[in-house]
Amino acid sequence: MSKRYLTLLKEAADIVGVKLFGFExxxxxxxxxxxxxxxxxxxxxxxxxxxxxxxxxxxxxxxxxxxxxxxxxxxxxxxxxxxxxxxxxxxxxxxxxxxxxxxxxxxxxxxxxxxxxxxxxxxxxxxxxxxxxxxxxxxxxxxxxxxxxxxxxxxxxYEVPLPSLPVQEYIVSILDKFDALINDISQGLPKEIELRQKQYEYYRERLMDFPRKN
Missing domain, CATH: 3.90.220.20 (DNA methylase specificity domains)
Structure with a gap:
């Protein structure tokens, strides 16, 4: 599990005030x-x-x-x-x-x-x-x-993570903002959109990559 991912997940949990690993x-x-x-x-x-x-x-x-x-x-x-x-x-x-x-x-x-x-x-x-x-x-x-x-x-x-609703809402809000940006061509040149797409893919995979119990 990457340190970057754990930082992102902890940030999400801290902001909404929930326990980090309170999911199944x-x-x-x-x-x-x-x-x-x-x-x-x-x-x-x-x-x-x-x-x-x-x-x-x-x-x-x-x-x-x-x-x-x-x-x-x-x-x-x-x-x-x-x-x-x-x-x-x-x-x-x-x-x-x-x-x-x-x-x-x-x-x-x-x-x-x-x-x-x-x-x-x-x-x-x-x-x-x-x-x-x-x-x-x-x-x-x-x-x-x-x-x-x-x-x-x-x-x-296929197994999916089920965190608390506040954590789900926070993750969705972040990814929706990226969606809105990369799908609106009027907000940037094609090269910028391409870069935002890559950034979005990176954050989506990290935010959805919940750690599993050993």
Whole structure:
């Protein structure tokens, strides 16, 4: 564990006045589940239908869909659910929903279980699943050669940290500020944006890299 990381984590804990190591590790299957609900295609449109093709690579969210199914029932998602493209995990496609909508089997929908809705902030889950640690894990256990897919069962074995809500809020606030900066081209020249992106990636990995017990 790097000294720099411990300094960042201690700073976060000190600011919000909580005990540094007052957290535990949970498997994704303990705190989330894949969506099992369905939504009629008739309720979907270009904004709230999400296919893997309109999720953007490198964790850049999504664009409106150019194709929306007009028949059948699709996998439903709710606002604050986290969606991840399950085809070619190395593309790192992820989005936190800001609307209710629907998707298909090529996209995984992570819903926080009812028992944990007061214990984890949706955006903290999103930041956790946006980390390189998660995507490296997902890629490692993906199956297939030309069109690899993430292993849905193995993904649910991935462990995530569960610090107190104030620490979650603090970490999310820091990373959201970096998000706002690097995604607004009007705030800087391309070279500056590139440098901010690298800085953001550095802090995201450090802030989300919680120490494990031996």
């Amino acid at each position: 590790w949970k498997k994704l299957k303990d705190i989330t589940q894949y969506s099992s609900k369905r939504v009629s295609a008739g309720l979907l449109n270009a904004e709230n239908y999400v296919g893997v093709e309109n999720l953007l690579k490198d964790k850049l969210g999504k664009v409106d869909s150019s194709y929306v199914p007009n028949t059948g029932n699709l996998i439903a998602f709710k606002k604050d659910d986290v969606l991840i493209g399950n085809i070619r995990p190395y593309l790192r496609k992820i989005w936190i929903a800001n609307v209710d909508g629907g998707t298909n089997g090529d996209v995984l929908v992570f819903c926080i279980k009812d028992d944990f809705k007061n214990m984890i902030i949706p955006r903290f889950l999103y930041k956790t699943l946006s980390s390189e640690s998660f995507f490296e894990y997902d890629i490692k256990f993906s199956k297939g050669a030309k069109m690899p897919r993430g292993d849905k069962n193995k993904i649910m074995e």
